[in-house]
Each structure stands twice: as C-alpha cells, then as structure tokens.
Amino acid sequence: MSTEARKPPPQIALKIRRILGGKAGWNGVAVQFAFAAILGWIGYEIVSNARANLENQHIAAGFGFLRNNAGFDVNQTLISYTGSDTFLRVFVVGLLNTLVVSVVGIFFATVIGFIVALCRLSPNWLLSRVGEIYVEVIRNLPLLFQILFWYLAVLAALPNPRQSISLFGIAFISNRGLVVPSPIGQSGLAPFLAVLAFGIVASLALHFYARRALFQRGQVIRIWPSVLALLFGLPLATMLVFGLPFTFELPQLRGFNFAGGSRIIPEFVALAVALSTYTAAFIAEIVRAGILSVHKGQMEAGSSLGLSRGATLRLIVVPQAMRVIVPPLTNQYLNLTKNSSLAVAIGYPDLVSVFAGTSLSQTGQAIEIIAMTMGVYLLISLLTSAIMSVYGWRVSRSLGA
Amino acid sequence: MKRVTLALTLALAAGLTAQAADAQTLKTVKDRGMLSCGVSQGLPGFSSPDDKGNWTGIDVDVCRAIAGAIFNDPTKVKFVPLSAKDRFTALQSGEIDVLSRNTTWTISRDTSLGANFTGVTYYDGQGFMVKKSLKVNSALELNSASVCVQTGTTTEQNLADYFKANNMKYEVIAFATNDETVKAYEAGRCDVFTTDQSGLYANRLKLANPNDHMVLPEIISKEPLGPMVRHGDDQWFDIVKWTLFAMLTAEELGVTSKNIDEKAKLENPELKRVLGSDGNFGEQLGLTKDWVVRIVKTVGNYGEVFDRNVGAGSPLAINRGVNNLWNKGGLQYAPPIR
Numbered sequence: 001m002s003t004e005a006r007k008p009p010p011q012i013a014l015k016i017r018r019i020l021g022g023k024a025g026w027n028g029v030a031v032q033f034a035f036a037a038i039l040g041w042i043g044y045e046i047v048s049n050a051r052a053n054l055e056n057q058h059i060a061a062g063f064g065f066l067r068n069n070a071g072f073d074v075n076q077t078l079i080s081y082t083g084s085d086t087f088l089r090v091f092v093v094g095l096l097n098t099l100v101v102s103v104v105g106i107f108f109a110t111v112i113g114f115i116v117a118l119c120r121l122s123p124n125w126l127l128s129r130v131g132e133i134y135v136e137v138i139r140n141l142p143l144l145f146q147i148l149f150w151y152l153a154v155l156a157a158l159p160n161p162r163q164s165i166s167l168f169g170i171a172f173i174s175n176r177g178l179v180v181p182s183p184i185g186q187s188g189l190a191p192f193l194a195v196l197a198f199g200i201v202a203s204l205a206l207h208f209y210a211r212r213a214l215f216q217r218g219q220v221i222r223i224w225p226s227v228l229a230l231l232f233g234l235p236l237a238t239m240l241v242f243g244l245p246f247t248f249e250l251p252q253l254r255g256f257n258f259a260g261g262s263r264i265i266p267e268f269v270a271l272a273v274a275l276s277t278y279t280a281a282f283i284a285e286i287v288r289a290g291i292l293s294v295h296k297g298q299m300e301a302g303s304s305l306g307l308s309r310g311a312t313l314r315l316i317v318v319p320q321a322m323r324v325i326v327p328p329l330t331n332q333y334l335n336l337t338k339n340s341s342l343a344v345a346i347g348y349p350d351l352v353s354v355f356a357g358t359s360l361s362q363t364g365q366a367i368e369i370i371a372m373t374m375g376v377y378l379l380i381s382l383l384t385s386a387i388m389s390v391y392g393w394r395v396s397r398s399l400g401a
Numbered sequence: 402m403k404r405v406t407l408a409l410t411l412a413l414a415a416g417l418t419a420q421a422a423d424a425q426t427l428k429t430v431k432d433r434g435m436l437s438c439g440v441s442q443g444l445p446g447f448s449s450p451d452d453k454g455n456w457t458g459i460d461v462d463v464c465r466a467i468a469g470a471i472f473n474d475p476t477k478v479k480f481v482p483l484s485a486k487d488r489f490t491a492l493q494s495g496e497i498d499v500l501s502r503n504t505t506w507t508i509s510r511d512t513s514l515g516a517n518f519t520g521v522t523y524y525d526g527q528g529f530m531v532k533k534s535l536k537v538n539s540a541l542e543l544n545s546a547s548v549c550v551q552t553g554t555t556t557e558q559n560l561a562d563y564f565k566a567n568n569m570k571y572e573v574i575a576f577a578t579n580d581e582t583v584k585a586y587e588a589g590r591c592d593v594f595t596t597d598q599s600g601l602y603a604n605r606l607k608l609a610n611p612n613d614h615m616v617l618p619e620i621i622s623k624e625p626l627g628p629m630v631r632h633g634d635d636q637w638f639d640i641v642k643w644t645l646f647a648m649l650t651a652e653e654l655g656v657t658s659k660n661i662d663e664k665a666k667l668e669n670p671e672l673k674r675v676l677g678s679d680g681n682f683g684e685q686l687g688l689t690k691d692w693v694v695r696i697v698k699t700v701g702n703y704g705e706v707f708d709r710n711v712g713a714g715s716p717l718a719i720n721r722g723v724n725n726l727w728n729k730g731g732l733q734y735a736p737p738i739r
Contacts (some may be wrong), residue, residue, distance in 0.1 A: 026641050037684055057493070057515035057631065057632045058513075058515050058632050059493060059513065059514060059515030059632075060514075067692075071558040071561055071562070072557040072558050072560075072561050072573070072575075073560075073561050073571075073573045074573070075572050075574055075575075083558075083562075083565060096722035104656045137403050152584070152588060155588045155590055156586075156588060157591065160589055175588070175590055176547060176572075176590075239466075247630070256535075256543075256544075256545045256546040256547065256592050257545045257546070257547065257572070259545065263685035266590070267574070273650070318736075344576075345577065345581065346553075346576075346579045346581075346585075347575055347576045347581070347585060347590075348547075352653070353552065353575065353577070354575075357486050357552050357553055357575075357577065358486070358552045358553050358557060359573060360486055360488035360553070361485055361488075361489065361552075361554075362509075363509075363513070363551030364489050364493075364509075364510070364513055364514040364555070364556070365513075366489075366490045366491075366493075380654065
C-alpha cells in the first residue's frame with residue numbers, strides 16, 4: 001500500500017473568510033453579505049420607486065432626450081455646434097468648456113502659487129510681505145465675489161467694440177473679448193505638421209539617449225545643436241519647399257462686432273483669472289509648508305557646495321518638498337475643477353450652465369441630467385487624482401523613499 | 402444655484418411616493434394652513450418683493466386669490482422665489498402647490514413635466530431692448546449683435562429660431578438670473594437684452610437711465626403666461642383654473658372689489674349665480690358658496706389686478722391690448738359659471 005502525500009488543506013475558503021470577515025470569521029462574512037444585500041435593496045427600491053412615480057405622473061423619463069434637438073445657442077464652443085444639434089452635443093460642448101477653463105486655471109494657479117510661496121520664503125522683507133498680503137487677502141474672500149469682481153471690473157474697464165483698443169492693428173480688445181487673427185490651413189500644413197512632430201519625437205529620443213549616456217557611462221553629449229536643427233531648421237526647410245503652412249485671417253469690425261479671427265470671451269478670462277488667483281493662494285501655503293518641511297541642513301549643504309540659493313532650491317529642496325506637496329496639491333486641483341461650476345453666475349457656458357441649467361429646464365428631466373453631471377464631475381476628479389497619484393509615486397520613487 | 406437644484410432633485414427622487422399616493426392638494430393646503438406658491442426672484446409687475454418683503458404683481462395676486470378662496474385670508478400664502486431652471490423641479494417635488502411664475506405655456510411643458518397649465522394670466526410675446534445710442538430701429542438690423550438672455554427660458558430658443566430664420570449671426574450670453582442678465586446688459590457686455598416684452602418694460606425701470614434704452618417694435622413669439630399645477634389632482638387643477646376665470650367673470654359683469662356688496666343685493670340671475678346666493682358651484686369645487694366674493698374682495702377683478710400691477714395704475718403703464726376682455730377686443734375669455 002502506497003501512502004499518498006498529504007495535500008495541503010484548501011486555502012480558498014480561508015482566504016475568503018479572512019478578506020470578508022476579518023477576525024469575526026464566517027459570522028463576519030454573513031454580516032457583510034447581509035449588509036450588501038440591504039444596500040442593494042435600498043438602491044433598487046429608490047430607483048424603481050422614482051421610476052414608477054415618474055410614470056404615474058407622466059413626467060418624461062429615460063435618456064432618449066439626448067437625441068432631441070437642443071434649439072438654443074452657446075457662445076463658446078470648442079467643437080462646431082449650432083442650435084439644431086442634439087442635447088448630447090450640448091453635453092460635450094459644456095464638458096469641454098469646463099475642462100478647458102479647469103486646465104488653464106490649474107496651470108496658472110500652480111505657477112502663481114509657486115511664485116508666491118517663494119516670495120513668502122524670500123529673505124527680502126518687501127517680497128515676503130507682498131506674498132503674505134496676497135495669501136491673506138485672496139484666500140479670505142469668497143470665490144463667487146472674486147469671480148463677479150473680475151467680470152464686472154474687467155467689463156467696466158473695457159470699451160465697446162467700435163472704440164476697441166487695437167494691438168498693432170491685428171488684435172483688438174473690447175468688452176466683447178480679445179479678438180486675434182485666426183490661422184487658416186494652406187496646402188503646406190500637412191507636411192509642416194508631420195515634420196514638426198518628427199522633430200519633437202527625435203529631440204526627445206536624443207534627450208533620453210544623452211541622459212542614459214551621462215548616468216551609465218558618465219559621458220557628456222552635446223545635443224542642443226541637433227535639437228535646434230530638428231525643431232527649427234527642418235520645418236523652415238519644409239516651408240521653403242511646400243510653401244507657407246497657414247495664413248492669418250485678420251478680424252474686421254463689421255456692424256456690431258468683429259467678423260473673422262478667433263475670440264476669447266471676457267467670461268472665460270474673468271473665470272480663469274479668478275479661479276487661478278484664488279487657488280494660487282492655497283497652493284502657495286501648501287508649497288511653503290512643503291519647502292519648510294525639508295530640513296534646513298539641506299539648504300546649508302547646498303550653499304557649502306557653492307550652489308546659489310536658486311540652484312539649491314531647484315535641485316535639492318523642491319524635489320524633496322514635492323513628496324509633501326503633491327497630495328494636498330491634488331485637493332486644490334480638484335477644488336478648482338469643481339469651483340469652475342460657479343461659471344453660471346457670469347454666463348460662462350460650462351457644463352453646469354448649459355447642461356444642468358439650460359438643458360435641464362428645456363427638458364425638465366432633472367434626475368437624469370443631474371445624475372449625468374455629477375457622474376462627470378466624479379470622473380474628472382478621479383482622473384485628476386489618479387494622474388497626481390502616479391506623479392506622486394514617481395517623485396517618491398526617484399528619491400528612493 | 403446648483404445646490405438648490407440638487408436638493409430639489411433628491412427630494413424629487415426620494416419623495417415622489419407621498420405626492421403620487423396622496424394627491425389631495427386642497428386637504429394638504431388646508432392642514433398646513435398656508436398655500437405655498439412658486440414665484441420669480443423679482444420681476445416688477447409680475448412678482449417682486451417691496452422693501453418690507455411684501456410680494457406684489459399679477460402672479461402674486463393669482464396666489465392671493467387662491468388663498469382668499471380657501472382661507473378667506475390673502476396673507477396665508479408663502480411665496481417661494483425660484484429661478485427659471487429650478488421652477489419645474491420645485492413643483493414636481495411638492496415643494497410648492499402652484500407655480501405662478503411668468504411661465505410660458507408650451508406643448509412640451511404641458512406634456513413632459515407631469516404638470517398642467519391652468520390658463521393664461523397674461524398674453525405676452527418676446528421682444529428686444531437696445532440702447533438708443535446704437536440707432537437701431539428694427540430687430541432685423543441686429544446682425545452680428547451680442548444678446549444677453551436668461552438661461553432656462555423659451556426666450557433662449559425663440560432667439561435661436563429668429564436669428565436663424567432671418568439668416569443673421571449673433572452671440573448669446575446666458576445668465577442664471579434676471580438680475581445678472583440686466584447687470585451684464587447695463588455693463589455693455591451685450592448690445593441687446595431680450596425677454597418677454599412685459600419683462601423688458603419692467604427691467605427697463607431697473608436701469609440707471611431708463612430713457613437711454615428702447616424696446617424694439619418686433620414681437621417674435623407667442624408667450625402665453627400662466628400658472629401650473631401637478632398632474633393627478635383634478636380638484637386642485639379646477640380650483641386654480643376657476644380662480645382665474647372667476648376674476649375674469651367678475652370684470653365682465655362689472656363686479657369690482659368696491660361695488661361687490663351692492664352687486665350681491667341685485668336681483669340679477671347671473672350675478673346671483675356667480676356670487677353664490679344661487680346654486681352651489683363653490684361647494685362642487687371643494688370651496689365655499691361665496692368663493693367668487695372672497696376672491697374679488699381679496700384681490701379685485703382681473704381688470705383691477707392688471708391696472709394695479711402692470712397697467713395704467715403702475716409704473717410699467719402697459720396697455721391692455723390683447724389682454725383686454727374678449728368683448729373689448731382682447732383675448733381674455735372665461736367659460737360661463739353655470
């Protein structure tokens with residue numbers, strides 16, 4: 001009789017127990033399942049109850065309205081849109097407007113925030129006081145008030161289109177916004193773009209090659225002449241062969257307004273300025289806290305190596321501070337994105353204004369539209385968080401922490 | 402603004418049971434001892450609060466008349482100011498009993514919102530206001546103009562239709578509230594302000610120099626404004642509908658808030674029927690026999706309400722025009738009380 005080797009006891013059940021029940025064992029698992037079932041039941045009841053009652057009261061329900069014609073116009077559209085497009089298109093138009101003002105706002109908020117933080121930390125008395133006053137004034141005033149201030153202040157200061165301020169006769173500023181010449185693609189556009197893209201990719205590849213050579217073999221390669229040739233020389237040569245890639249259409253005053261050219265509306269400027277200056281005040285404090293969290297000895301070590309104050313900050317202190325800065329910075333980015341919904345107060349056509357506002361009252365389908373809008377904000381926020389997490393992870397990794 | 406919508410939506414999603422199962426709006430109102438009435442956030446002549454917080458206007462008087470018919474007390478109304486985009490959700494969720502907020506009667510609103518229009522309190526139409534300094538005399542000269550408009554209104558769609566039909570370009574700037582729209586127009590952000598013509602006259606009074614602005618002659622749409630109630634409670638629908646008809650009938654019969662006591666003593670069969678000494682129409686509505694008397698004593702007949710709020714007796718000084726009675730060349734017509 002041969003003895004069989006003893007099999008290890010089945011581990012799967014044990015694992016489930018450990019994951020779900022914790023220390024409570026199988027009882028814990030049962031409780032978890034019961035809890036999940038109750039949650040699911042409540043959710044189902046809410047949805048089916050609302051659905052049945054909407055039906056009883058003959059209130060239209062469902063997402064079919066997205067295919068209907070919207071029938072109203074929007075004054076800033078990144079994709080082509082007319083009143084005869086659908087509500088789904090309105091949704092995309094509003095979403096893009098929200099995204100563009102958020103991205104621009106985040107960029108400038110970060111730049112202004114870092115500058116103000118460095119001012120506050122500066123040994124120069126005047127600079128540090130200016131930084132301090134900026135932070136204390138801006139962050140202690142309500143954002144809506146600041147948005148209205150920028151909007152009405154900017155509007156009041158600007159002339160009407162017929163008296164608009166001309167910038168060298170090609171761009172015009174008035175209370176209708178900033179009008180600039182718009183580029184119109186010509187036959188040379190396609191090769192120009194292709195060559196430019198090739199130049200950028202090749203330069204990046206060169207950069208990585210040079211870095212590897214420096215770190216692995218200690219070899220210093222001078223790449224800037226080749227990069228210059230790739231980014232400027234090559235496109236210039238293509239232009240000589242294929243002709244100009246685009247010409248500019250100049251804006252002209254016609255009737256009430258400018259015809260031709262592209263326009264940046266004052267609502268966008270007011271909203272972007274208000275959001276970025278406001279959020280910058282918070283970012284400045286976060287950056288300052290991050291820099292102060294790096295031990296003073298690091299600064300002294302930098303100086304003793306003969307590095308200037310700026311170089312020490314840039315090469316030694318800020319990279320270490322980033323570890324502390326990134327998580328709260330993410331919060332501020334999320335806040336800025338969500339605060340952009342205050343746009344409705346000044347008539348900037350963001351998602352809340354055109355979709356959760358106009359579309360909602362044209363269709364009356366509050367539940368569907370609010371759910372979609374909330375879903376989109378959630379998605380944007382989660383994506384921003386994810387991107388910042390990846391960045392934070394890379395910062396930590398590069399410091400070997 | 403967003404928070405209000407959100408709260409109302411949640412109330413709508415979670416609280417619909419109560420509304421659907423218990424459609425006894427009249428009983429609810431009586432138990433509460435108060436009528437809840439949705440009005441605008443401030444449109445002179447239709448619904449606006451004065452410096453002491455008292456609401457006045459045609460839309461306000463409709464609600465006061467309903468409260469008068471139920472409680473014989475015009476003060477038993479709670480006015481809920483609503484933006485254009487929050488108004489329907491407030492009605493659907495049961496936050497208000499009647500929406501009397503210069504709302505245009507359209508087929509889509511009548512069929513898809515779970516609510517019904519009960520009648521027309523004011524026949525309006527959309528117009529344009531411009532600065533006189535622009536030297537524009539017709540809406541057809543507005544090509545490439547910038548137009549300020551309040552969001553969530555039929556106005557926004559009429560505007561798109563009108564400029565498209567006439568092959569003109571324009572730029573639209575849409576604001577959430579009426580006041581923000583007027584402020585932007587005054588700051589010069591746009592050349593044109595558009596809304597219902599009555600609203601143009603009302604808003605012109607809010608501007609620093611009303612005489613620098615003019616209303617263009619074109620009327621580009623039909624805007625019949627009226628009160629709305631929820632689906633599913635026919636008794637309540639009848640009460641709101643017949644309150645307006647009672648005001649119109651009173652004007653037609655020459656009954657005013659001043660002469661009603663003398664008129665009630667006359668041996669005129671129609672007057673006796675309307676004023677409740679003959680027949681029981683009021684009780685069939687769920688009200689009292691003297692319901693018309695209560696309404697007229699509370700707010701007056703339709704003509705009095707019109708004059709006091711938007712007509713000759715008000716700063717707006719709008720002509721009766723199409724809002725006159727049918728037998729005086731207008732459109733206002735009430736079915737007979739018999």
